[in-house]
Amino acid sequence: MVEYTMIEREAGALQQPVPLEQIEAMCQRAFGKGRALLSVKELGGGGHNNTYRVQLADMEPVILRVSPERGPRLAHYEVDLMRNEQYAQPFLAPIAPLLPKTLMIDFTHQLLGRDYIFQTFMPGELWSDIENELAMEEDLDLYRQMGEIARLIHDVEGETFGQPARGHTFDSWSAQVFHTLEHTIKDIEAARLDASDMRALLTLARDHQYLLDEVRRPHLLHGDLWTFNLLVRRGGEKQPPTISAVLDSDRCWWGDPLADWTMFLLRIKGTESLDPKVVAGTRAFWQTYSDQGVEPSDSSSQFRLHVYYGMSFGAARLELHRRPDHDRVRQTYLRLQEILEFLHTII
Structure with a gap:
């Protein structure tokens, strides 16, 4: 039984929860079908992406960030932010030790109609x-x-x-x-x-x-x-x-x-x-x-x-x-x- 802790939000909120079965499919695509999913905990603090701390078997915890769906509620500067971040990574080289490392990115929208990324968990x-x-x-x-x-x-x-x-x-x-x-x-x-x-x-x-x-x-x-x-x-x-x-x-x-x-x-x-x-x-x-x-x-x-x-x-x-x-x-x-x-x- 996977432990799934999510933040309750209003139905019309920009940050909509990701169903557990879809998170499991995203983990399988990123890390293989043989890797058991143990727990998922949504983290607060941000106002745009949904961010989760994911624990899989025999691995250090990882971070899953899921962007909002595209639509009229996004301001012009909020569209495709996750894709913009991937473009910017090479230019942030002077602070590379401080940045989470990208483990997997999926912009295909095959599993979920939203961009998502797995990153290393940063302590602190x-x-x-x-x-x-x-x-x-x-x-x-x-x-x-x-x-x-x-x-x-x-x-x-x-x-x-x-x-x-x-x-x-x-x-x-x-x-x-x-x-x-x-x-x-x-x-x-x-x-x-x-x-x-x-x-x-x-x-x-x-x-x-x-x-x-x-x-x-x-x-x-x-x-x-x-x-x-x-x-x-x-x-x-x-x-x-x-x-x-x-x-x-x-x-x-x-x-x-x-x-x-x-x-x-x-x-x-x-x-x-x-x-x-x-x-x-x-x-x-x-x-x-x-x-x-x-x-x-x-x-x-x-x-x-x-x-x-x-x-x-x-x-x-x-x-x-x-x-x-x-x-x-x-x-x-x-x-x-x-x-x-x-x-x-x-x-």
Whole structure:
């Protein structure tokens, strides 16, 4: 009897459970029919894929990740994320020891109408789960390590902006930004939400295209590097904790490092968090990430940063609407208004 533990979700949730018989068929395809399946436990924490810890006979545990079905509920940037992750793997070579190894991928949809992947199980605890248990200096050590990891990723240069694996490539950075804003507006309006603030942001970006095109070289962006995607191993007595794994690299793309989701969260957490450890941690990140040790403050960089913040709030609006979290959806409109007001003061 296979022990199967799954997370109960609403019928309309994006993450739909995978029946046990299909998981058994997926395991047989990946590891052979003679390998007995002992247990399957669904893991929480993510909001896109279904993730399972799978134990088979005479093997170390493995991770099974199953993407959502394609359909109108996915935003434009959420389609084929697992395929995008496989494209990005060779470019993440500078942090290879921190990445789960791919054991098997199936994009055929023969067993299940969804992409899925088996990966090695990475030991450690999610940083976001244990952050409240860490002392101030332990947390600061981890933020400095995250800054070093982000720098390693961002130092990888590419040949084009966008996401080549998904057919979205652009010769200029402004074209990529316009594409993102235009499609986010379409997604917001398709969800029957007001996107007039995003249209105003797009107009400002187009009117100051030259500031965007000061970014001439595409750099690799992780797209989801934060405490909820980092595993940590705690040190012994007087030993600092260390980041042991980087998870969920499916949102990688090529662009301006300041446009990475990490930078958006640094600003939000650094200015709005009530936890002094988090606020101090955002400053510790910059100590190892940048030679200057702080976020760039020149007017061109600040213009771009605030355009990116607006892009990120637009994406967040869609995800919060889908949950649904109406209060936080309303907050995105307030934040966009603040961003638009700031942009008008510096241009």
